Amino acid sequence: MVIPEKYLKAAVHGFLMGLGIVELFNCQSKARKFVLGSAVGWHAHATFYHLVLEKKQTRRNYHEG
Numbered sequence: 001m002v003i004p005e006k007y008l009k010a011a012v013h014g015f016l017m018g019l020g021i022v023e024l025f026n027c028q029s030k031a032r033k034f035v036l037g038s039a040v041g042w043h044a045h046a047t048f049y050h051l052v053l054e055k056k057q058t059r060r061n062y063h064e065g
Contacts, residue, residue, distance in 0.1 A: 010050035017043035 020040040027033055 006050045006054050010047050013043045013046040013050065017047060 017040055020036050020043065024033060024036050024040065027036060
C-alpha cells in the first residue's frame with residue numbers, strides 16, 4: 001500500500017503544528033509566543049493546503065514545442 005505524498009506532507013505539517021501548540025502553553029516570553037503563533041499558523045495553512053487545495057501535479061516536457 002502506497003500512501004500519496006500529499007497525505008505524508010500534511011501529516012508532517014500537522015505534527016509540527018501540534019508541537020507548536022504544546023510549546024505555546026509552556027513558553028514565557030511574548031516574543032517567543034509571537035514566533036510560535038506564526039509557526040503554528042503557517043503549519044495549519046500548509047496542512048490545509050496539502051489536504052484540500054493541492055492538486056496532482058503533472059510533469060511537463062519543456063522540450064516539446
